Amino acid sequence: MKKSLEEKIFKRFSSLFLNGKDIEPKTPHICLSLDVGNGWYRLIWEMCEKVEKELNREGNAKLKEKFFFSQIKEKFGALRSYFNCGNKIIFDITLEAEKNSSKICEYCGEKGTSQKIGGWIKTLCKNCRKEKEKKQERRLDEYVKEYKGKSRGVATESSEGNKDNSINKNM
Numbered sequence: 677m678k679k680s681l682e683e684k685i686f687k688r689f690s691s692l693f694l695n696g697k698d699i700e701p702k703t704p705h706i707c708l709s710l711d712v713g714n715g716w717y718r719l720i721w722e723m724c725e726k727v728e729k730e731l732n733r734e735g736n737a738k739l740k741e742k743f744f745f746s747q748i749k750e751k752f753g754a755l756r757s758y759f760n761c762g763n764k765i766i767f768d769i770t771l772e773a774e775k776n777s778s779k780i781c782e783y784c785g786e787k788g789t790s791q792k793i794g795g796w797i798k799t800l801c802k803n804c805r806k807e808k809e810k811k812q813e814r815r816l817d818e819y820v821k822e823y824k825g826k827s828r829g830v831a832t833e834s835s836e837g838n839k840d841n842s843i844n845k846n847m
């Protein structure tokens with residue numbers, strides 16, 4: 677996520693994040709960045725609002741003291757949130773956000789679907805998918821051009837490689 681959006685979340689929900697605070701060196705993993713696309717900004721914002729509300733509920737003062745997000749990232753096209761010292765309600769809030777993330781384009785925030793692109797699972801809308809595919813094609817073109825340039829005159833290498841493979845198979 678771009679820094680300006682990230683900062684807004686960190687600033688508004690500073691009690692849910694430990695970055696920029698005085699902490700003990702032995703504190704485990706701390707969430708220093710939101711490793712997702714800009715399209716999930718609102719989703720994360722709303723999730724933080726709900727978590728904050730739960731922590732402010734009567735009887736949760738101790739929990740509030742200890743709670744912090746340790747990681748927020750994208751995995752298999754969904755929003756994954758990890759935290760320190762939560763409860764069942766907070767767990768459910770993060771799970772709900774994870775479920776909803778598979779219907780929101782990670783790049784632009786429009787309606788999206790979870791789909792496979794070049795070996796990766798991503799939740800994107802049609803437009804962002806097209807853009808991503810174009811970028812991938814461009815990158816592939818560049819790679820092929822570069823590779824062709826480098827591989828001139830080294831054709832013997834591949835036949836030796838094949839020999840090695842056959843030996844490995846026999847073993």
Ligand SMILES: [Zn+2]
Binds near residue numbers: 803
């Ligand atoms: Zn999109």
